[in-house]
Every structure is written in C-alpha cells, then in structure tokens.
Amino acid sequence: MQFIGSQPTVDLTYSDVFLVPRRSAVTSRLEVDLSPGDGTPATIPLVAANMNAVTGPRLAATIARRGGLGVLPQDLSVERLAAAVRWVKRQPVACDSPFVLPADATAGDALGLLPPVAGYGVVVASTGAAAADDADPAAGGLRREEILGVIPADRLAHVPGDARLGDLIHGRRPGVELAALGAGRDAFDAVRAETGADGAGGTDGPEERDDPAVVFDGDRLAGTVTARGALRGGIYRPALDADGRLAVAVAVGINGDPAAKARALADAGADVLVVDTAHGHQDGMIRALAAVADLDLGLPIVAGNVVTADGVRDLVEAGTSIVKVGVGPGAMCTTRMMTAVGRPQFSAVLEAAQAARELGAHVWADGGVRYPRDVALALAAGAESVMIGSWFAGTIEGPGGLRVDADGRHYKESWGMASTKAVTARFGALDAYERARKELFAEGISSSKIYLDPQRPGIEDLLDMITSGVRSSFTYAGARSLAEFHTRAHVGLQSAAGYEEGKALPVSW
Numbered sequence: 001m002q003f004i005g006s007q008p009t010v011d012l013t014y015s016d017v018f019l020v021p022r023r024s025a026v027t028s029r030l031e032v033d034l035s036p037g038d039g040t041p042a043t044i045p046l047v048a049a050n051m052n053a054v055t056g057p058r059l060a061a062t063i064a065r066r067g068g069l070g071v072l073p074q075d076l077s078v079e080r081l082a083a084a085v086r087w088v089k090r091q092p093v094a095c096d097s098p099f100v101l102p103a104d105a106t107a108g109d110a111l112g113l114l115p116p117v118a119g120y121g122v123v124v125a126s127t128g129a130a131a132a133d134d135a136d137p138a139a140g141g142l143r144r145e146e147i148l149g150v151i152p153a154d155r156l157a158h159v160p161g162d163a164r165l166g167d168l169i170h171g172r173r174p175g176v177e178l179a180a181l182g183a184g185r186d187a188f189d190a191v192r193a194e195t196g197a198d199g200a201g202g203t204d205g206p207e208e209r210d211d212p213a214v215v216f217d218g219d220r221l222a223g224t225v226t227a228r229g230a231l232r233g234g235i236y237r238p239a240l241d242a243d244g245r246l247a248v249a250v251a252v253g254i255n256g257d258p259a260a261k262a263r264a265l266a267d268a269g270a271d272v273l274v275v276d277t278a279h280g281h282q283d284g285m286i287r288a289l290a291a292v293a294d295l296d297l298g299l300p301i302v303a304g305n306v307v308t309a310d311g312v313r314d315l316v317e318a319g320t321s322i323v324k325v326g327v328g329p330g331a332m333c334t335t336r337m338m339t340a341v342g343r344p345q346f347s348a349v350l351e352a353a354q355a356a357r358e359l360g361a362h363v364w365a366d367g368g369v370r371y372p373r374d375v376a377l378a379l380a381a382g383a384e385s386v387m388i389g390s391w392f393a394g395t396i397e398g399p400g401g402l403r404v405d406a407d408g409r410h411y412k413e414s415w416g417m418a419s420t421k422a423v424t425a426r427f428g429a430l431d432a433y434e435r436a437r438k439e440l441f442a443e444g445i446s447s448s449k450i451y452l453d454p455q456r457p458g459i460e461d462l463l464d465m466i467t468s469g470v471r472s473s474f475t476y477a478g479a480r481s482l483a484e485f486h487t488r489a490h491v492g493l494q495s496a497a498g499y500e501e502g503k504a505l506p507v508s509w
C-alpha cells in the first residue's frame, strides 16, 4: 500500500482515507479471489466477532458456508462451546440449516424466529417427531416422512398469529435431493423447479419469488435452499475443515486455564483458536498465549488486541501467527472515552500489518466497520481478514431474540463484551463484593438496538453486499488477489467534506 500525495502526520481511521483507482488488467469482478493467506480455512476475508450478541452456532455455520469464519465467544462454558462446535460440524454445507417447528406451533411462534421476509421459511415437522429431534440433536435428524413441508416466511405476514402451522401446509412437495445440489446453474434450476419459480409449478404472479425448498439427504432432512442460496453456492467457496465440514473458530480468555480450554475445544473440532483480551499487550496475555501455543495443536492461533508494532512482536514471539488489531473502534466500545486509550483503526492496522509481515505473521482488523468501504480499507492497510461485530448482530442468523419496536421494525439487541451486562454475566459465580469490583471497570454499552435491514435481513445478504463492494475495490486497484491488493492499493487522505461527498443522497438537496 502506498499513500498518494501528502504523507499523513496524524493517525487515521477509515473515514479519513480513500482508495484511488488505477489502471487495471482485471476484466471482471468475478475474477477476483478474496481468500486470505493467513493459514485459516477462510476463503473470504470476513470474521464474525467473538461477542455473545453476534456469533452463535447458526451464524457461525452460515458465514462458514460462504467462506468466512465465526468466532464463538469465550463467555460460555467449555461444555456449551464444545456443543456449539459440534452443532456447526453437523450442519449441511450445500444448503441452509433449517428452522424447524412442530405442526402444532403457530404462525406467531414462527414469527418469533423469522421476520416475514422472502428467502426464508419454516420447515414444519409432525409434532412428536420435532419434539424428539429437539431432545436428541445427535439422533441423526428428522426422517423424510416426518416433514410436512416448508412455509415461506413472508406468507406468515398474511395469516392470523394463532394459525397452526400444520394447517398452513397444503399438499407435500417432493423436495430437492442434497446430492443433486451441485454448484451454479443446475442447483439454481432444480430449486426453481421445486418451488414453482420457473413457471412450471405456478407462481404467485409477476413478482419473482425466492421460496425455500426442503432438502433431503437420503431418508433424512438436510436443510432448506432457495434459488438465491443455490446461486451463492456457485460464487462462494465454503470454509471447510479437512473432513469437509464447516469450519469454526473459538475464543478463549486469558484467565483460568486457557490451555485446558483450548485443548478441549480443539478436541471438539474447533479449527481456529482466538486468545482474546481487551489489553492484549500485557504479561497475562503473553503467559496465556504461550501456554496455548505450547500445546502444539496444529491450529492457527489468533491473539489480541493490540495496536502497536511492539505489541505485534511480543505476541508473535509468544506463539501467535495472527494478531488481532483494534483498541476502541468497536461500536459497543467506550474504551477511548473512558481511558483515552486506543488508536485510529486505519493507522493501527497499517503499522501492525507492516510489523507482522516482517515476522511472517498476519493481522486481523477488529472493529469499527460500518460500510463495505471500511473492509476494503482495512485490507488495503494490510489486514488478512476483517472482524465485524455489531453490524452482524442485526441479522436473522444472529443469536439474539428477534424483537419488534413500536413502529413494527425488527431489531436484535447488541452489547459490548466489557459492558456491565457482560461483566455481570461473566462473573456471576463470584460473590457480590468481587462482582461489584469487576463491574466498576465496564468499558462497553450494555444495550443497543441493531435494526435488521429490510433489504438485507440475513448475514448472507450482508456478505453479498460487502464482498461485492470489496471485489470491486480490488479491480479498481488492478488486483486479482489479496496479496496483489496489499501492494497495489493507493490511498489518499480526505477532508470531512470529501468523505461526506461520497455518501448517497436519499432525498434531494
């Protein structure tokens, strides 16, 4: 990366800078390979943050299906984390994890899981079967004859809240076979034929629908798929482990016995370990990291957070190959206002990435991403991947409960991992005095509403938006790969007015 024009004399964040277009020999945005070269199984440079409001098993599985990584947060017991890892490993790669409800559940129950939007649906199972499946998730899944059908989520807006789901299914459809779901056009056509979107089964009028179809793997329910999902299957490459299962990362903190926790999670199948604390450049972190690295588990280790070259060097020396960078940029984070500590994120990533490169290590940029452009700029600064928290909390797959505000808008709650809410939960086992001492140091917001974008309510919609923006950034720089982008990116400094000019204008001026 190179600055054009004047060299910066102060530290910068994403809004302070812009990318300059260059002569390019890349003729299509689809020629661009976004894979990070950090030794993880990711094929796109996006990571869902280890926050309780952001990464649960469903979001982790969904982002891995499209090539990113989800980091399950450290604030859960080893047993719960191991169970979450195993759940991700059981999920289908070629279709979506289903939302399943029993036939006697109501439309209102379904709307507690999903907003009434296109592209999603609830699989309805015979009542006893759904209950048995819930009780024993390892039983191998629901059988074909136990599945009554799938109800598109947008249809739920037009039925009474107390309508029984079983009564809303009219006739069984054959479903799609998992084995028939290749990539690209064949899968797309198979889904459209099953859902009637190709015209053969009769559509609901001129507007193209994107209804989900049920997918079976032999005798068992595998999941659901939409035509858009099939299309994505031809564009993205999933992040997989050596056995072809979806990849997942897990965080461990620096207190307790991080090595024992790391070993248990590796045994459960975790693919990447993230050793994480607010102030990563401290002896407690170096001890914890060295203990985890000494296990020699053969997994990539990520550690942070730091914002200086010195911090990078110490963590790499302690055994990490990926350093997580960012103090204070996060949307839920009050560290900069409480402590004055931190560093504008673009410069932090730039300096850390330079130091990491000299040591053969890598950097993940963590926090402060609000637009696709911020991801492009973090990559230009030298990051191998970009971690996103709060933005992903407001998605259907996010672990939070779906809520509706007084105006009928759907949202999920987000909170910081150093907020009073998180600290109270983390130290619930301590006595009241010790807990109160810990709560004194809260450095995060305890509750924030993250609205679902009605046009992009799912994590995959956000991935589409971000990766298409970033693919385009690469071609503007004439880069086919992330390594080329790192060297070819030309960056300029802009005024606040220059940044403002770049925004779209929703109403006339």
Ligand SMILES: NC(=O)C1=CN([C@@H]2O[C@H](COP(=O)(O)OP(=O)(O)OC[C@H]3O[C@@H](n4cnc5c(N)ncnc54)[C@H](OP(=O)(O)O)[C@@H]3O)[C@@H](O)[C@H]2O)C=CC1
Residues within 6 Å of the ligand: 050, 253, 254, 255, 276, 277, 278, 279, 282, 284, 305, 326, 327, 328, 329, 330, 333, 335, 367, 416, 417, 418, 438, 441, 443
């Ligand atoms: N990227 C960022 O800007 C930040 C991220 N976070 C996130 O919040 C989560 C919780 O992290 P964390 O608060 O570190 O909790 P942890 O449970 O990981 O514990 C941190 C340990 O470090 C000690 N410590 C010393 N100095 C500090 C300091 N300045 N800030 C925090 N701990 C310190 C603490 O002791 P004692 O409590 O006795 O001081 C404690 O033993 C993590 O996921 C972290 O990434 C939190 C803040 C900033």
Ligand SMILES: Nc1nc2c(ncn2[C@@H]2O[C@H](COP(=O)(O)O)[C@@H](O)[C@H]2O)c(=O)[nH]1
Residues within 6 Å of the ligand: 049, 050, 051, 305, 326, 328, 329, 330, 331, 332, 333, 334, 335, 366, 367, 368, 369, 387, 388, 389, 390, 391, 415, 416, 417, 418, 419, 443, 444, 445
């Ligand atoms: N200072 C704090 N930082 C926090 C807290 N919870 C999370 N974080 C950091 O934010 C990023 C995610 O950033 P976002 O802008 O995408 O939301 C996360 O990975 C942590 O590093 C907190 O309570 N305090």
Ligand SMILES: [K+]
Residues within 6 Å of the ligand: 328, 329, 330, 331, 332, 333, 334, 336
């Ligand atoms: K902030």
